[in-house]
Amino acid sequence: MNAIAGIESRPRVMTAEVLQVRDLRVELAGQIDVLSGVSFSLAAGEILGLVGESGSGKTTLATALLAHARRGARIVGGQVEVSGKSLLTLEGEALRRARGSLIGYVAQDPATALNPALRIGGLLRETLGAHQVELDHAGQHQRIVETLRDVGLPDDVQFLQRFAHQLSGGQQQRVMLALAFVLRPKLIVLDEPTTALDVTTQAHILATLRRLCKSQGVAAVYVSHDLAVIKDLVDRVMVMYAGRIVEIADRAALFAQPAHPYTRGLLAAIPDVAQRRQLQAIAGHAPAPGHRPQGCAFAPRCPRRLAECSVVEPALQELSTLQRVACLDPHLQVLQPIAWTPLSPVVEELERTPLLEIKDLNVAYDRQVLFDVSLRIAAGECLALVGESGSGKTSLARAVAGLGENAEGDLHYAGVPLSLSAHKRDGRQRHEIQYIFQNPYRALNPRQTVYQTLSAPLGHFFGIKGAAARERVEAVLKRVSLSASVADLYPHSLSGGERQRVAIARALVCEPKLLICDEITSALDVSVQASILSLLRRLQHEGLTLLFVTHDLGVVRAIADRVLVLKLGRVVEQGLVDTVLDKPQATYTRTLLENSPTLG
């Protein structure tokens, strides 16, 4: 849909291998491998996408390319050669020099990666001064100006004088790119550099990156958990699972005919903005380090498992010159996405009394974030609230939840006025309106077991205690597809997806009618997201009304009935999902759609 993929290298004569990785192995204490048998190579100007879920070892591999292992881990074997220089044999000063002159690194969150006490100009000069001492002052300035222009930042003196916090997230990430490119490296490693950014900004950064790599002949390794994001950026894709490469293929081959069941699973889990598809989560969990099953690590979750899969660990084998896969029984046919149409549109529902009605909601902190927003939600529907950061979507959700400060406006719930402050609401309103938070890591009290967290509202709202509460808790855990044994665990021993399920369960024990979901899947892996979304779908069919806040139009297509687009605190467009996403009226909606990553 966007034009990133169109950016090509000038003459494709450079076949020199910039990066050679052979048999790389990283271990934790006790010879537990987190990365093993990783071999691949990369030509100049080539961009490799490194994809996997959390815990697959992709970040470990990315940092190992810089001959660095995080605390507790050790690179125990293999070779990493960049431009013919073997990094793992270097130490101390020599390693530092090699890293600086050969490899650039862009971290995930630019807000924490940039030193807040240094000006942008200072950061760039410091980097140059440390690694390219031969440049004089004029040469440094020349290089900095060129690089800033390359990454699409202003190059005037005022800009160089700024601090990181004075820049937007997109600009900060461009500064990170500039810091990586200013040394003219041979290889650049990027660790999910756009996850914190809006889709529009993300699309621009990706285009800039591809242009730079192609024009300067820089090889790049781009780490991501989302195949859709990298689809137009990369030339090749490497899929990792449990510390092994399971598939490595040319972009076209991988997206058209993914061979490994895990790759197919990942693709089937990604919600697509262009087309509503049945989202399929991959069942089960990735094995923790040290708990790899014998044979293929993916076998326990694999739908095509053969008897020998749990005996032999499959090696990478060549399917074609462009595609290698580690599977005993790889898929050989073209991927057919399963289209899916919703059961029934809910147009007529709106005519009745809405479950929730918001009139002229205004929210202002030090500046106004919502301007006269009005909306209605019919019982049983799922309304998606879409917008980029700063659109006020979270402020709106919090106001409905009764957590909003400085909010003004009329709220009606089931025909009755609803206060904007939670403790002025009556008990029925409080238990019928439930809110699920974005970050599952902070939404649960770390000092309470799941049972304590879930039974507290039962006692509070319904006076249910003891054995009856235990029964209810077990029932609700089952409803969110968790086992009853989870009840006695603390949140620390749960994964992100499990925590989010517990958070949903906490809302469900309150017997809610309206569930407000604030970006609840944005911190989760795609396959976990798919399972959470299908859970919400099921709950909606059981009669729950959803207000779903998100920035991801693909998720909107997958789950919502109606959508409301917010821009800078104002509603720019609303309507049925298919109408809005297929025939957007507002320019802003069109821009969002054009920049949304898609598999189609």
Added chain:
Amino acid sequence: MTEIRHSRWQLWLAEPQTRKGALITSLVVALALLGPWLAPHSPTEMVGSVYGAPVAAAPLGYDFLGHDVFSRLLSGGVSVLWMSLAAASIALLAGSTLGLLAGFSRRRLDQLITWLADVSLAFPDLILVLLIVSMLGRAPWLIVLTVAIAFTPGVIRLARGSAVAVAGQEFVEAAQMMGYSRRRILFGEILPNILTPLLVHFGNMLTWGVGMLSGLSFLGYGVAPPTADWGLMINENQAGLLVQPWAVLAPAVLIGIFAYGTNILAEGIGRSSSRIGEKQP
């Protein structure tokens, strides 16, 4: 609930430091509690010569009035221990309640409590205690109360600082949204998350309390003579330090051992408590 209590004890005792600290502390406490029955003489009975050297009947010698130092040592621990325990407990209760309130409510109440705490922190502890004791008298409960007052602002600052970080988290907002009472949010949701620094601070206060009470006795504002008291003993016998050092050293060493014990006990509890709810092997 009992299961969880049980596991908390187990967790505390699993930490070697806790066990070591508990052992040392309980030895000193046992000595102080059982001492009065074990003492060969009454602490106020004059049985020997002034500053008499240690002999078989009096292993630590005699003090400035000819009391048996060993007997006074055995009898003199209870007062200082219970008083420091009471003062630290009162300060912990009052300080953490006020600190939690301040950290959770923010705005006016926060400003008021923080301001009060800051003002009293600016005042040196010992001077404050001396001032109150010299004005109002030296009844034990009054001394306990003044020491507690001197300790409270520190607890407030600590509790408030830790509570602010926790109160901003979503699970506290979720509790507010459910309409839980403020008391339940403060003590049920936030307190368990800030218990670790508070417990460590409690241990420190016990130590400081013993020090401060002994100091008060030493300065002549604490327990009135002729009562046996470790702090008072140091004060009374300082003139004879070179002639009969045991009369000063013995109580000083016991105070030191107790301080060391409570300190590492608090540290051990703090360390292991921070692991409740975290991954356990």
